[in-house]
Amino acid sequence: MIRIRSFTFLLALFFCFSMYGQSDSTQKKQKLHQRVYYDVSHAVKAVVYVYKKPFSWKAKEWKTFGTIMGASVAVSFLDEPINDYFEKNKTHFQDQVADFGDFMGQPEYQGPLLIGLWGLGIAADNEWLRTTSTMLAASMAASGLVQTFGKDVVGRARPSKAEGNTAFKPFGGKNYHSFPSGHTMLSISSSWILARQVKSLPLKITFYAIPAVVGWSRLYDNAHWFSDIILGSALGIASAEAVIQYYSSIKKKGNDQAGLTILPKGNGVSLAYRF
Numbered sequence: 610m611i612r613i614r615s616f617t618f619l620l621a622l623f624f625c626f627s628m629y630g631q632s633d634s635t636q637k638k639q640k641l642h643q644r645v646y647y648d649v650s651h652a653v654k655a656v657v658y659v660y661k662k663p664f665s666w667k668a669k670e671w672k673t674f675g676t677i678m679g680a681s682v683a684v685s686f687l688d689e690p691i692n693d694y695f696e697k698n699k700t701h702f703q704d705q706v707a708d709f710g711d712f713m714g715q716p717e718y719q720g721p722l723l724i725g726l727w728g729l730g731i732a733a734d735n736e737w738l739r740t741t742s743t744m745l746a747a748s749m750a751a752s753g754l755v756q757t758f759g760k761d762v763v764g765r766a767r768p769s770k771a772e773g774n775t776a777f778k779p780f781g782g783k784n785y786h787s788f789p790s791g792h793t794m795l796s797i798s799s800s801w802i803l804a805r806q807v808k809s810l811p812l813k814i815t816f817y818a819i820p821a822v823v824g825w826s827r828l829y830d831n832a833h834w835f836s837d838i839i840l841g842s843a844l845g846i847a848s849a850e851a852v853i854q855y856y857s858s859i860k861k862k863g864n865d866q867a868g869l870t871i872l873p874k875g876n877g878v879s880l881a882y883r884f
Contacts, residue, residue, distance in 0.1 A: 644731050648743045651859065655747035656754075659851040681840045688774040688834040695829050703829060710826025713819055714792025716749060719799065723749075741806045744852050745799055752798040752848040753791070756841065760786040769831045790833045790841035796823040797845035805853060820845070 666674070712718060723745055730738030764779035765788035766772040778785045797820035804816035824842065827833040833841075 641731070644734065644739065648727070648731070648739050651856075652743040652747045652750075655744070655852050655855045656751045658855040659747070659751040659848055662847075662851045662854075677840070677843045681836045681843075684839050685774060685834070685836040688768075688836055691828060691835045692768045692774075692831065696831065699829075706822065707826040707829040710822045710824075711792065711830065714796045714823040714826070716753065716795055719749070719795075737806075740856065741802070744802050744806070744856055747855075748798040748802055748849045748852045749795060751852070752794045752845055755844060755848070756789055756791040756794045759789055760791065763788045765834075765837070767832055768834060774834045774836070787833050788837050788840070789844060790824065790827050790837040792827055793820060793824040793833075793838050793841035794845040794848075796820040797842050798849045801846055801849035802853065 663670075663674075723742055726738055727742035727746070729735070730742055761780050764777050764781045764785040765774075766776035766778065766781075766785050767787040768774070770776070770784045800816040800819050804813045807813060807816070820842065824838040827838060828835060
């Protein structure tokens with residue numbers, strides 16, 4: 610039942626942001642194939658941009674990165690006390706909240722809704738829906754690849770493994786997929802973009818609150834350490850911010866008209882792509 614209620618909530622939330630999102634359309638009308646190609650190509654470019662971003666970091670960015678890593682190490686001393694607290698304080702109400710948080714951090718539930726909203730934006734030629742959906746897709750893809758690769762390489766034991774927060778076994782399987790928290794990273798990378806794409810203050814607060822519930826649920830379910838949540842949050846925000854910067858740069862450079870165009874040529878046609 611909690612899954613049905615969670616799905617209904619997510620559907621209502623997506624409907625609200627699609628109704629009350631801010632729109633500043635600058636694109637000329639495009640044909641269907643142009644809209645699809647434009648959105649897909651820029652979503653892919655945004656993912657590439659996320660991974661290229663660290664190579665252009667300056668001293669300020671590297672200092673921030675070092676601070677975040679240092680903070681992750683520092684809070685790791687709180688990992689086991691926090692884990693012990695959650696283990697000793699379980700209630701039926703908290704069980705339901707944790708189920709909701711787990712639901713909100715899983716891509717298999719958000720993905721279909723995201724594709725549906727993008728399809729609606731394509732069919733209706735709604736630029737705001739298209740842009741928001743592709744930004745979400747790019748951020749989810751980028752953060753998803755990072756956390757999946759990171760979990761295998763780092764191989765940190767989950768709290769449920771009962772080996773402590775300093776046990777590591779790279780490529781050790783699901784029981785060693787604690788660092789970083791994928792649920793938290795996914796939820797915050799999505800919510801960060803959604804909160805920036807709407808004007809409504811209640812919606813902004815809701816979107817910013819969801820990752821907190823997701824992170825809390827991972828601690829409650831004994832699936833992650835507190836330091837996993839902290840780093841997952843930082844990586845999710847970094848991924849979302851890079852995607853936002855990419856799409857902002859498109860508008861600043863006047864590249865909103867980029868896309869695939871079919872042009873007549875002689876007795877046939879030619880394909881042209883404008884960057």
